[in-house]
Amino acid sequence: MIDCPEAVRRMWSYLDRSLAEKPISEFEEHLETCVKCCGELEFNRHLRELVATSEGRPPISREVRTRIDRILMVNADGEREARR
Amino acid sequence: MALPRQSAATLPLAEPPPATGLGDQAFADIIRDHLDALHGFCVQLARDRSDGEDLLQETIIRAMRAHPGLREPERFKGWLFAIATNVWRDQLRARGRHVQTASLDELSEDGDGFSLFQTITIEDPFPYSDELHLDFLRLFRDEDVQAAFGAINPTFRLPLILTVVHGFSCKEAAAVLGVPLGTLLSRLHRGRKQLERGLWEYAVAHGLVTATEEP
Numbered sequence: 649m650i651d652c653p654e655a656v657r658r659m660w661s662y663l664d665r666s667l668a669e670k671p672i673s674e675f676e677e678h679l680e681t682c683v684k685c686c687g688e689l690e691f692n693r694h695l696r697e698l699v700a701t702s703e704g705r706p707p708i709s710r711e712v713r714t715r716i717d718r719i720l721m722v723n724a725d726g727e728r729e730a731r732r
Numbered sequence: 733m734a735l736p737r738q739s740a741a742t743l744p745l746a747e748p749p750p751a752t753g754l755g756d757q758a759f760a761d762i763i764r765d766h767l768d769a770l771h772g773f774c775v776q777l778a779r780d781r782s783d784g785e786d787l788l789q790e791t792i793i794r795a796m797r798a799h800p801g802l803r804e805p806e807r808f809k810g811w812l813f814a815i816a817t818n819v820w821r822d823q824l825r826a827r828g829r830h831v832q833t834a835s836l837d838e839l840s841e842d843g844d845g846f847s848l849f850q851t852i853t854i855e856d857p858f859p860y861s862d863e864l865h866l867d868f869l870r871l872f873r874d875e876d877v878q879a880a881f882g883a884i885n886p887t888f889r890l891p892l893i894l895t896v897v898h899g900f901s902c903k904e905a906a907a908v909l910g911v912p913l914g915t916l917l918s919r920l921h922r923g924r925k926q927l928e929r930g931l932w933e934y935a936v937a938h939g940l941v942t943a944t945e946e947p
Contacts, residue, residue: 656847660920660921660924661902661917664895664901664902664920665901665902666901666902666903666917687865688849690866691849691865691866691869692849694866694869695848695869695927695928695931696896698869698872698877699877699881699892699896699897699927700896700897701874702872702874702877702878702881703772703776703877703878703881703893703896703897704772704874704897705768705769705771705772706771706772706775706781706784708767708768708771709785712771712785712788712789713767715789716763716767716788716789716792717764719789719792719793719796720760720763720764720792720796721760
């Protein structure tokens with residue numbers, strides 16, 4: 649079974665879903681017997697959510713949306729012109 | 733008038749665009765589907781709303797010129813994000829700046845031992861708390877996190893933006909940035925460590941916690 653330092657090393661990769669099947673099962677097996685690592689995993693999960701929420705998606709203004717729409721429409725109009 | 737066509741092959745993309753198939757109208761519709769996420773990414777790259785919006789516009793123009801159409805919609809978002817990253821790098825170069833690269837110290841594994849979780853445990857800023865670590869995170873308002881996050885070296889911040897904020901898998905994020913998966917994973921690790929240290933130092937510097945010893 650893996651020890652705590654190895655479990656901590658795998659923690660963020662586990663949250664990033666970048667661990668392979670075997671390292672995942674070893675990690676989860678460790679969690680079943682280690683309260684400290686469960687707490688650290690929970691903390692890292694919250695930290696991840698904090699960043700995702702804070703950075704979030706800044707709302708796009710109406711003016712920018714209109715500007716982008718105009719660019720897209722010009723190109724689509726050009727396509728229709730070319731087909732005639 | 734339609735935008736002049738540009739071969740997708742001339743774009744400095746991390747990977748070739750999805751195969752062609754659809755016309756301009758369908759292409760525009762799919763860009764609209766991804767517009768909010770792409771706008772967010774551009775603002776996060778530029779760390780400035782106005783610059784981010786200019787970046788968004790240039791990204792869309794470049795995507796329209798390449799005009800790949802779509803056969804693999806699941807790859808389209810990554811392809812757009814790769815264009816945005818390249819446009820951002822080009823804009824920095826044009827302004828005489830460059831993407832801030834990592835120093836040798838930052839790339840080294842030395843000094844990598846900082847753990848926010850352990851530091852909070854040792855410093856114990858809330859002795860009577862039942863949720864010591866979560867209470868630490870609750871100290872941070874959005875602007876505090878943004879300040880600490882924005883201070884991370886862009887080389888290491890970008891993988892975090894792609895995976896944590898925009899939900900790309902590590903493999904997809906590596907493709908967006910045009911780097912091997914191992915490089916991406918290493919940068920992610922460095923970014924997390926800078927984030928952990930940055931949050932602690934921010935909390936100390938702004939009086940959110942009192943440090944009793946140097947972490």
